[in-house]
Amino acid sequence: RKWVIFNSQQTSAYVKILRDKLKENGPRFRLALSSGKSYGTESISTLKSGNDNSLLAAKVDIAMPQLYFGYDGAGVKLLMQYTKGWRETMLARGAQAKLWPLLLIRYSGARVNNSSLRVRQQILGALASGAQGVILYNPANMDASYWTMLAETMKDIDSYEGFYQE
Numbered sequence: 001r002k003w004v005i006f007n008s009q010q011t012s013a014y015v016k017i018l019r020d021k022l023k024e025n026g027p028r029f030r031l032a033l034s035s036g037k038s039y040g041t042e043s044i045s046t047l048k049s050g051n052d053n054s055l056l057a058a059k060v061d062i063a064m065p066q067l068y069f070g071y072d073g074a075g076v077k078l079l080m081q082y083t084k085g086w087r088e089t090m091l092a093r094g095a096q097a098k099l100w101p102l103l104l105i106r107y108s109g110a111r112v113n114n115s116s117l118r119v120r121q122q123i124l125g126a127l128a129s130g131a132q133g134v135i136l137y138n139p140a141n142m143d144a145s146y147w148t149m150l151a152e153t154m155k156d157i158d159s160y161e162g163f164y165q166e
Contacts, residue, residue, distance in 0.1 A: 004041065008052040015059040032062035034102055034135075037082055039065070039089045045082075054086055057095035064135050067126070068104040071114050076121045079103070080129040087130025100133040101126050105141045116149035123153055 019031045038045035039054035046052045057063040067082050069075035083101055090099060103122045105114055114122070119136070126134050136142075142150075 001041070001047070004046055004050055004052060007050050008041075008046075008055050011051055011053075012055040012059055015056050019059050030061035031059075032064055032100075033060045034064040034066060037065050037067050039082070039086045043085065054089045054093075054095075057086075057090045057097040057099070058093060060097050062100050062133075063090070063095070063097040064100050064102045066104075066137075067101040068137075071118055073121075076118065076125050079122055080125040083126045083129035083131050098132045099130060100135050101131050102135045102137050104137050105139060105146065116145045119146065120149050120153050124157075127157065 015033060022029050022031050033056055035053035035056055036045070036049050036051065038049045038052055040046055041052055043052075053065060054063070063086070065082070065086055067079050069078040069082075079101070083099070086099055086101075090097065103119065103126065105119060123134050136150075139146075
């Protein structure tokens with residue numbers, strides 16, 4: 001636990017230096033940072049990784065934790081739990097960053113991949129659990145069914161955005 005606190009503070013301080021320099025060069029620039037999934041000082045993921053990545057949310061404009069949990073329904077539920085955990089932790093700390101989880105289509109070259117329906121469930125699940133946006137990892141692996149799903153999902157989100165955000 002002492003290592004987690006120290007390591008998290010060091011990582012957070014480094015990201016703050018990067019953000020301060022970026023803002024010096026372009027006050028309107030925004031810093032987005034992809035990180036591990038760990039949040040909170042006592043979560044299992046934090047203790048396993050040795051770093052509370054959610055501390056970085058106070059130092060960036062967009063926090064993009066990599067929330068990869070597999071390709072089944074249980075993975076969607078876990079994604080939702082982690083998104084909610086990130087949101088609650090960020091709110092408790094007063095972090096102003098937007099929360100845009102990084103969702104996995106599939107790893108480059110992998111045969112196993114999320115179905116387009118599962119990606120839709122992940123997008124809607126993340127938004128319903130407190131995310132303000134999402135990033136899709138490796139869209140180069142998306143074929144027509146994914147792009148059709150994405151267009152339909154964006155249309156639905158546009159129609160019901162207030163519901164999903166609240």
